[in-house]
Amino acid sequence: MKNKYFAAVFILFTCLTHSQHYDFKTIIDLETTNVISQDHTGTCWSFSTSSFLESEIIRITGDQIDLSEMYNVRHAYINKSWNYIMRQGKTQFSEGGLAHDVIHSISEHGFVPNAAYTGLMNGRTKHDHSKLVDTLKSTLDNYIKAPKSFNWKKHVNAILDSYLGSNVTSFNYKGVAYTPASFMKKTKIIPEDYVTITSFSHKPFYTNFILNIPDNFSNGAFFNVKLDELIHIVNNALEKGFTIELDCDVSEKTFSSKHGLAILPKDGINLEDAFINISEEKQVTQELRQQEFENYNTTDDHLMHITGVLKDQNGTTYYKVKNSWGTNPKRVNNGGYIYMSEAYFKLKTISVMLHKKAIPKKVFKILKKST
Template sequence: MRVIIFFLFFSSVALQAQNYQFSEDINIACTPVISQGRTGTCWSFSTSSFLESEIIRLKGKPIDLSEMYTVRQIYPEKAENYIMRQGKAQFSQGGLAHDVLHSVSKYGLVPQSVYDGLDTNQTDHNHTEMVAILTAMLNRYIENPAKELSPKWKMAVSSVLDAYLGATVNEFEYDGTTFTPMSFLEMTGISPKDYITVTSFKQAPFYSTFILNIPDNFSNGSFYNVPLDELVEVTDNALKNGFSVELDVDVSEQTFSSKHGVAVIPSNDSDSKAILSEIKPEKQITQDYRQQEFENYNTTDDHLMHIVGTIKDQKGNTYYKVKNSWGTDANRNANGGYIYMSKAYFKLKAISVTVHKDALPKAIANKLNK
């Protein structure tokens, strides 16, 4: 009798501890996973990937866009902001999706084959030295030992960027046609004004726009604010209708694991290790709890990625299929470099999403006057 009881007990435990078995649900066309290397340019890699999927949707063909062309255009604007604010602003490798869209609108696009931002013998991006030099230069100008700021600082910044990333391009050949960055943009069908960024926080009225005060929002970009359930609805509606989604999210949680390929929020902290490989109950995320975690700095804007579909586990739970930019090394990145993110993780840790305005549910679009 005792043997039977133990058998039933261990059988019950085995049934409860189910390792993840994933199957694809929605899969939106995208370009291959690549690596941002030793840089903080996830904002350019993820948003470029997002635009690549948009080009596939609009034109039916993949184009590998240059992430570093955008980075090269944005750094002088970051530097000017830092200089004019006398060092009382963010100058770092970070940025947001709207910085890419701003760059696209002002400076156009170029393909990766034209501008890769690498030296001849370099295969991986590493901006550590470049940023250290730029920061030291800018701080020296701000200290202003000559008591007069020379306009040559702009030339100096440009020279450093040219040395490390390469001079910007004005005209190039692609598929037998001569383009400028702006005519190439026109060819892709991308219209930057058609994209909006949506968030969900209580410090501003819902269905309004506001500047979200996060460190990487150096350009003071505006966000549309909606209730949390509608942030999820915007994301789900986009994916169901063939639009991919750009994501700004906190990845500092112990239960965000590129090695295991999942991002989840356990209901019990004691499950934090087990939930990386087994289905466990997840926490119910409310608007108030999300706000609390943001205001106490447990949720920060530290990474941008690209949502390209949905995945289901064997119990029917839905996860977002998120394309990362940390490469495909299987020892560090499961699922070929994709993260399967639970709805609970998204609701708690997503800072914002960027979507084409046509991806909005009609009722929400009306509330936002879009």
């Protein structure tokens, strides 16, 4: 009888220790603006980078400003069109982009509040760029076939005016007149202060290089560091109060907005159970990360915004990642945030962008020498 009792206790103890529901404790939670939706567009790069810049404005000035995502998108489409034309159509033309495309845009054109440029025309309340991209590409393809037949820049601007609204050169905000450049100056955002960092072994570490991914149409440079250094940079930034722009792969079945989790369970673990109970995760090395990138298992899918850190009851680190898929509880959990495990981040991150002051001094010195 006693043996049966101890056996029952042992089984119960085993179940409890091997089946733990997630219990998260917030370690860092940095201020940001509300979660919104990119709707039916592929412009996560502008939504996430705008969110990142909004947090930067809060950090620098204390002001909360809702920036226009579509103002940046409008200027990026013009740059994409130029790239497509000059490459004679031998490149991708899509809605995709990267964080540095927003930085390039604001360095040339400044930025505006959403109230000054919503990008919503004809009474629309949600964004939908499917026809916009097709119309732009068709126009550009026609020009490539007969390059002297019409002024492509004039046509592209007319299309953008029709779908997103005319370009903004001046506006009023809280009773004050601004241009996009003077408004950016008011926020104290300096585009040159932001750095993109990655970690891949096919290029030398501690150098800048152009990462060959489809959405890097503007040939933006990435500063390359070792994987453990990347983690150190991210953690250091968050501890110092800096949020981080994130480009990563969300195509994995282990990324779930429905559960609000991005995890990397070991092979053989039931995925549905892993979204409910803590499971053992894969060990990620520099070699595995490179392998998954080169065999296309890790792709440039989606950009989001890291705003904090959490830990589960076992002490595992998760990053609090602000998404742009809205807050509908039927589609997303955690109020539109993703809790991303450190293991998932290590394997599936393409790059991060952050303020140069958030980078440890030792790394920043090397970065400055490489530029």
